[in-house]
Amino acid sequence: MKILAVQLLRLGDVLMCVPALKRLKEQYPEAEIHLLMNDSCRKLEELLEGVDEYLYFERSSLQSAIGAAGQSVLLAHDMLAARVRDWGREDYDLLINFTQNRLSAHLCSLIEAKRKVGMHYSQGLALRFNNFWLSQLNRDESELADGRLHYTDLFQLATSTGRLGTGQLRARNVGTSKEACSRLVIQALSSDTKKDMSASFVQNLLLKLNRDGANFTEVMFIGAPDEEERLRKLIEGFDGQNITVRIEICSLAEAKAWIESSALMLSVDTSTKHIAAFTETPVVELALGGSDRYRTGVYQEGAVIISSQVDCFPCSHSQDCPLEQRLCETELDAQAVFEVIEQRVQGHELKQSEAIDSSGIRVEVVGYDGFGFWYLNPVNKARSEELFRLQIARANCHIEAQAGNSRFGPQIGHLSFLMKEFCEGQLEDSQKRQFRDYLGSMIQQQRRRQEELGRDLLAIDNHSQSPLANVGPVVHITSQRRQSFAVRGQLEKLNMELKLVENLDQHLMEIS
């Protein structure tokens, strides 16, 4: 079996696919997995594992051919045709497009594969996804049932069922392990200047670290070769007595080694934060400009994301900031960021402080819910009302996915997780009300749909034939057309989970 995974965006987007690629390999251990990405992502080869072959879309040379003076675009056309011919010879069984742009959709239409999922055109007319989760990539928040599913979660859900989790990322051929020390490693720049740290912020932070910090002896700014000059300007003139400040221009694999040997990483929204997520080193992310923290925030439990509360944040990804000084960056108080860093590196549970409270910044902590979904929770709150609403929306999203998808799996698990919490009395009163309302509306909705379609989709019912009948009226999931072993297996699994729940009947009686 041959599988082609396509990711034609940037380095960070490819890195967010790592857990999904790992799951693909687990699901199809005998399969050969090929990864098609932009040629500018070549350097990722030394970091990724589990990919059998790399294919490159030579975007830069194609664009040069199009853009060359006196050159016909036919040259680019012929180059592209040759490349597509080569890929077509691979005879792929499955193509998964993790990208959400039209270019990738056209390209995926051209590449031969027995089955295609993710954005592609069907005979040039209809945009197809053949996968609920990947269809969510291209939707605005208002259209999305949830709107805040992390891309890494979406990619994983698109490839397999079961609990979500992180993937491994190993530098294969880099033996440059660094000596561990009390180092703060900082990624201050990105490919988008709107997301970068400013010189004044960096200088203020260094002053705090030098004067009040007791946890770091070294501050290292890492960057790509083309960032060296800008990095020098950021730290220009700083002279600290208690900390050493240095710049390290390095490859991605070396960056990973530096991060691994550091006590903490402070990063803006760029690829190295995704690399850091695969290490044990705690991460503090500064989400500035167009950073979409809900979809692309650092994928690491306990990581902290700091963002501004100004109304224009996050701004549009593709537009320049019209202001001379970005408001989201101006609001970033170095004292507050310093306090977050100090608390995080000491391993303490993050607490609000006067500086954080008065700074106008938002501090959120990354967690994973019972089903492995990535979420952000405001500091000092066990579970915010907003987050709970979000979890319900996600459960609903699962149910919606199931209605249009023949696969049963995570959707059931997620709902049963919420129900278990509900039944075990782990929810606050207001959360219980929300969950009851949700279940009530879901029952009505499913009954309406059932009537329309003339078949069972999902019902909460006291079904005597259900394998779950012995635990009383429970979530009964069936489809008359799909009484497969897989479904039965999932029901049995759900049954086992629900058996753990006490007083289920009583709680469900209350709902009805």
Added chain:
Amino acid sequence: MKSKQELEQSLKKLDESARKIIQTRGYTREVEKIKILEEMIKEQLRNEDSRSTASSSR
């Protein structure tokens, strides 16, 4: 490097070619290739979502 005007002209020509092929032979693989080139020109003209461009890597 072609000027912005030249790129816009190329885009227009590609669009016309694609339309003619669709009218005479339907939506063929040639059209898909032309569409890809169009998308890449749009990126160069910066009138598309910048997420579709790739940043320089280390």
